[in-house]
Amino acid sequence: MTSMIDQEKASIQVLSEGGVAQPKGFKAGGLHCGIKYKRPDLGWIYSEVPAAAAAVYTTNQFQAAPLIVSQESIAVEQKLQLVLCNSGIANACTGEEGLENAYASRKMVAQHLEIPEHYAAVVSTGVIGDQLPMEKISQGIEQIALTDHEESQFEKAILTTDTVTKHVAVQIEIDGKTVTIGGAAKGSGMVHPNMATMLGFITTDANVVQEDLLQALKEVTNKTFNMITIDGDTSTNDMVLVMANGMAENKPLSKSHSDWPLFVKGLAYVSQTLSKMIARDGEGATKLVEVKVTGAKNDQAAQAISKAIVGSSLVKTAIYGADPNWGRIVCAVGYSGQPIDTEKIKVALGSITIVENGLPVPFSEEEATDYLKQEEIEIVVDLNEGDGKAIAWGCDLSYDYVKINASYRT
Structure with missing residues (x-):
């Protein structure tokens, strides 16, 4: 099969390993807190410094509580330093209690890692209508240790009916600096164009102007994540989130930068690769x-x-x-x-x-x-x-x- 950017790979180095923790300054991990029987169910991504953040969200009118809270976090400064994601329970259609639980999760993880509360985003995926087991969530958050991180555990912790983890990382050169873009995703069923029961997390150490980062994400999403479907159902929880922490120390990237098209190509490659992985891992899929x-x-x-x-x-x-x-x-x-x-x-x-x-x-x-x-x-x-x-x-x-x-x- 051909790819919309196959011809441009010469300027994009695809790494054999790596995902969201590949860019400088990012760590990721996951653990079992008890939502699921024994598989990892609580994952996290952490940046050593606040990162410019941008996201696109599900078009379903029933937006889950964590999406509301995460949108509020990003709105404060357009920056994030941490993403906390649980699987097994979606915290969707859970009313005021569900919203309070999402706020509580954000507050607990921010206090635990000693960052401002609005620098934390919370994400959930799983069964709709159930309340989060907050005691288990709290105990799980207390186990997060930045010195003990393994991004493969994050990739496992965000899965629901997926059969495989999904990750990719690429490198490009901007202003003579090596810039890395990494990504991880989950999605297998209830997937339809315009978001779905899928989550996409993209990280980069590039220095990027937030406004242009958001515009690039929207444009790329329309050609990648919004062009996949498994079963025609659009979910309540899902989003694609990108964080750019600037630790590659390139000059600020914006639409006026000569290397802007190359950065967008790298972002598109990561997004398209993850999109195809989701489509290939559709529930019950063989092709x-x-x-x-x-x-x-x-x-x-x-x-x-x-x-x-x-x-x-x-x-x-x-x-x-x-x-x-x-x-x-x-x-x-x-x-x-x-x-x-x-x-x-x-x-x-x-x-x-x-x-x-x-x-x-x-x-x-x-x-x-x-x-x-x-x-x-x-x-x-x-x-x-x-x-x-x-x-x-x-x-x-x-x-x-x-x-x-x-x-x-x-």
Whole structure:
């Protein structure tokens, strides 16, 4: 599969290991506090100095209590020094008690690490409607030791139904300084464009102007995290958060800096990599699906069409069953809400053309079926109407998705 920034990798060094603790001045860890039976369930990210912070949030109108508290923290100075994340319980739809618990968690961890309260953000993920076990949360916070940190434990502590941890780190050169960008994420189900039951944490030691950092995050998110879907459900808790602590000691990065495009490319690479990891780890998934739409009237139309295809339950089940049913793909294009010329559309499964000028063309069913049995599938749609393009990611829909979600709470 191709990547929207594959051609730019020459200026981006992808590290073989590392995540949110890779940039200078960052530490991360996780532990078991008792929310879950035995797996790590309380994770943290800490910066040695206050970091410029920016975030984007779920579009679900039921925003969970920790999101409200974290937004308030960032609003004070647009800076954070610590992120505390628990898994197992979402602290969503929990009323006044849930909000008080989120504030209490923030206060406890800030006091424990001796930082101003508004420099701490709190994040939760898990079952909706349950209250946080505050005694366990409190005991867990007391166990946090900055001298005892291991970022792999953070990556494990934020998981719910995920089967693997998700992390990436890259390095770029700015003003003659090595700048590192690291990331970690969780997400497996209840994932849909415009945030989902996913969390993305990105750290960098770059010195970045906060206002431009937020704008860059929004732009990158629209092309990465907002272009994945597992099941069409948008959750209550989720966000992507970036922290930039400036410890690389480069000159302040802003849109006017000559290296600004390179920084945005690095941020995009981290975000896209994490997005694809989430899509590949969809609940019950056996395949990663990439839908590439080109030739649209504009990028927005291409985004809408690619999302419609990758989010179609019928397309997803056909891919699971290795059935080259092109009718399901063109059907999704047709109900995407975007006006198209149906007589110009071309559709391919990888390099196998199955529709040309809106009509089916002869192709080898056996070859197409064999292609759909692979672990990574590419659907290419060329509308032949303009320069708009977009890529969306998702997965197939298997029997196991139903099994996992039928008993998620019990």
